[in-house]
Amino acid sequence: xxxxxxxxxxxxxxxxxxxxxxxxxxxxxxxxxxxxxxxxxxxxxxxxxxxxxxxxxxxxxxxxxxxxxxxxxxxxxxxxxxxxxxxxxxxxxxxxxxxxxxxxxxxxxxxxxxxxxxxxxxxxxxxxxxxxxxxxxxxxxxxxxxxxxxxxxxxxxxxxxxxxxxxxxxxxxxxxxxxxxxxxxxxxxxxxxxxxxxxxxxxxxxxxxxxxxxxxxxxxxxxxxxxxxxxxxxxxxxxxxxxxxxxxxxxxxxxxxxxxxxx
Numbered sequence: 001x002x003x004x005x006x007x008x009x010x011x012x013x014x015x016x017x018x019x020x021x022x023x024x025x026x027x028x029x030x031x032x033x034x035x036x037x038x039x040x041x042x043x044x045x046x047x048x049x050x051x052x053x054x055x056x057x058x059x060x061x062x063x064x065x066x067x068x069x070x071x072x073x074x075x076x077x078x079x080x081x082x083x084x085x086x087x088x089x090x091x092x093x094x095x096x097x098x099x100x101x102x103x104x105x106x107x108x109x110x111x112x113x114x115x116x117x118x119x120x121x122x123x124x125x126x127x128x129x130x131x132x133x134x135x136x137x138x139x140x141x142x143x144x145x146x147x148x149x150x151x152x153x154x155x156x157x158x159x160x161x162x163x164x165x166x167x168x169x170x171x172x173x174x175x176x177x178x179x180x181x182x183x184x185x186x187x188x189x190x191x192x193x194x195x196x197x198x199x200x201x202x203x204x205x206x207x208x209x210x211x212x213x214x215x216x217x218x219x220x221x222x223x224x225x226x227x228x229x230x231x232x233x234x235x236x237x238x239x240x241x242x243x244x245x246x247x248x249x250x251x252x253x254x255x256x257x258x259x260x261x262x263x
Contacts, residue, residue: 001027003029003089006068007110033071046070047070067109085114092139096125115158123163159234178231188208
């Protein structure tokens with residue numbers, strides 16, 4: 001099995017080293033194409049207004065000046081065009097990617113780009129870094145087995161798998177739960193206003209460490225309860241109930257705007 005690794009924390013990230021060890025437990029044919037610098041929060045951004053440069057660090061190991069989406073696209077379309085990967089793993093992200101944050105995550109976007117190009121994608125994220133912790137032991141202990149099982153059972157071509165590991169030592173991880181995407185009932189994203197040394201304002205965007213009250217069965221609740229969350233995601237954002245309702249209100253010929261100045 002040929003595996004491509006990417007991330008949004010950059011080619012030198014500790015989580016990418018952890019992902020390499022995870023992938024090594026699954027295959028000896030592992031490739032890497034990751035951003036040259038951190039691109040957290042890049043979502044599915046493409047680099048369109050400037051060239052993307054690729055740097056080769058060694059056999060099967062590359063970085064680019066682009067986003068995670070750029071990395072996967074370039075790897076599949078050019079760097080690995082003679083033998084495409086069977087699987088793309090994105091991560092291991094430093095911090096969980098849950099609930100509404102998945103729409104902004106470069107880690108999740110790496111897996112989505114793989115899926116859009118016809119390759120199964122899995123995003124991996126590890127919690128527990130708010131106290132200066134940098135331990136990926138839980139991801140490394142459990143990810144290979146979960147990934148093997150996922151490959152055995154398979155999943156739809158238009159779906160990616162979002163894996164989140166709680167910030168606990170392996171022995172304290174309770175179980176694996178298949179979850180749905182949750183949504184926080186508190187606003188945790190903030191933009192703190194500061195002044196630079198020349199007296200000019202700037203903003204530092206981050207997250208307030210405040211827990212929400214998620215429902216059972218959600219990715220958030222699983223992580224809060226010390227479980228590994230396995231969430232199948234897809235990018236069809238259509239709200240089916242609204243489609244049905246609006247068809248009855250807006251279907252048919254388009255409404256005409258009233259003529260200006262006339263009766």
